[in-house]
Amino acid sequence: MKIFSAPQIYQADKSTIEKQQISSDILMERAATQLFEWIHSRLRGTQVKIQLFCGIGNNGGDGMALARLLLEHDYSIKVYVVNYSEKRSEDFLLNLERLKERKLWPDFLTKESELPEISPDDIVVDAIFGIGLNRPPDAWVGRLIQHINASRAFVLAVDIPSGLPSNGAPWNPSHVIQGSYVLSFQVPKLVFFLPGTGVYINQWELLDIGLDTEVLQKTETDFELIGRPEVLPMYRPRLKFSHKGTYGHSVIIGGSYGKIGAVQLASNACLTVGSGLVTAFVPKCGYDALQTAVPEVMVLTGSRDKSISGIEIPFEPTAVGIGMGIGMDDDTVAAFSAFLKEMKKPMVIDADGLNILAKYPEMLEDVPEFSILTPHPKELERLVGKWKDDFEKLEKTKAFSTKHNAIVVIKGAHTITVYKGKGYVNTTGNPGMATAGSGDVLTGTITGLMSQGYLPLQAAIFGVYLHGLAGDVCASKNGYEAVKASGIVEHIGSAYMELLRQPEAEKSDNT
């Protein structure tokens, strides 16, 4: 699903109005009707007090139109106009008039107004600012937002939480509606998925307001949300007459004394995701452990006991994952550098492999094109430098990806795979995966997909999704706290099955 920027949403609005030959007011009425249906289907007339805080733009207009629909269905409502500007939108004014015609006069809140009483049992509708927010809210509006947050009432935010800009970090973190349930129109907004801004949101849901499908399809967006519909077509089924050679020979290179487990996890994931053969390359101290823990994996060792000082692979690997637990000894760095020069195929680089690249950036020249780099935020910072907010982080990552023609997987709650100008935002995974070694499992997963013929960008997007799904299945059985990296590997098979499972609705359609 595409993630539209605010200007693209305005453009889609405009095109819809032209193509469907409707007035903007009709679009607002659709939005309000969807909001109303959502609330009404849950409350079914329950007499809970609903307090609507409406700005003076179109987000406020949505709130006004919703107030009218609630009033018509005898809900107990209180409507406030948060009068932060005299520049009221036409559709806001139209809906204000319609409300007045029904004998409901909202209270106008200004700088001088007292803060209204809000009980924790009330429902608050936040329609103060939408995607039009482009400068810091006035201090008194910020205080009102703080007051709503402090009320502990259930807050439904219309389109986007007020105070949260759609294209950057908030100016004042306490002047943002927090923990709301967001009902967003038609398309998700990027801020919902970024660590610095996603924290303001409890849950989000999309409401279809019938924007023109052709415009939605044709618009090229910088970000895409990756769910099952995007991932399923990438799946490469196993062939009946295949053999292990069909699915490639992966090599996982890493490990040092005390960190052999990282290679074990990555190799096991690589095999479990479907690589035909897997060889691990480790220092000598890793030999017994690996052969015992994962008997299906073949093991090659370097000449040293505790770290890697030279990498020799006596065959041509189909895919390589390198860096987990490898350390940064001078000899290891030299071995890594020599290996980069030798390898021409794209590979997956993780952990200390990335730290070495950050320390010796000239080595980036030797990273094969289309390689996949899988940094967590700290490793990314070492590669691209500091950023002021998530948006700058994404810009820097895009520039890095373009410069080096590499795929960068920014790991996190919503992992974002960046290739050149585009970001693919993952939707699977859970906080249980914030656990030692889960990144090693991801590296093995992506490597194993590449060895089966997935192209690098597909392997990264598909691998991130599958890894998150395996974590989700694991958490659904064990609970978040007990998710371990090895548990994620154990559930890769169930994740495939979950991905390929035919939904009930489709099944009954076919019968």
Ligand SMILES: NC(=O)C1=CN([C@@H]2O[C@H](COP(=O)(O)OP(=O)(O)OC[C@H]3O[C@@H](n4cnc5c(N)ncnc54)[C@H](O)[C@@H]3O)[C@@H](O)[C@H]2O)[C@@H](O)CC1
């Ligand atoms: N396609 C869609 O998604 C639709 C969107 N609609 C609604 O329209 C909203 C956008 O409406 P608007 O463009 O009118 O913008 P908003 O209602 O978000 O903001 C109102 C106006 O306030 C001004 N403003 C921005 N920051 C301010 C600040 N800090 N202090 C004072 N004034 C400030 C801006 O000029 C802005 O136009 C969406 O979020 C959504 O709720 C719906 O009405 C219909 C269709």
Ligand SMILES: Nc1ncnc2c1ncn2[C@@H]1O[C@H](COP(=O)(O)OP(=O)(O)O)[C@@H](O)[C@H]1O
């Ligand atoms: N809160 C979270 N929600 C979803 N996924 C998460 C969360 N925290 C971590 N993960 C995932 O777990 C993995 C952690 O990787 P990393 O930090 O490299 O761990 P390690 O170095 O221990 O292997 C990443 O794939 C990341 O996306």
Ligand SMILES: [K+]
């Ligand atoms: K809002």
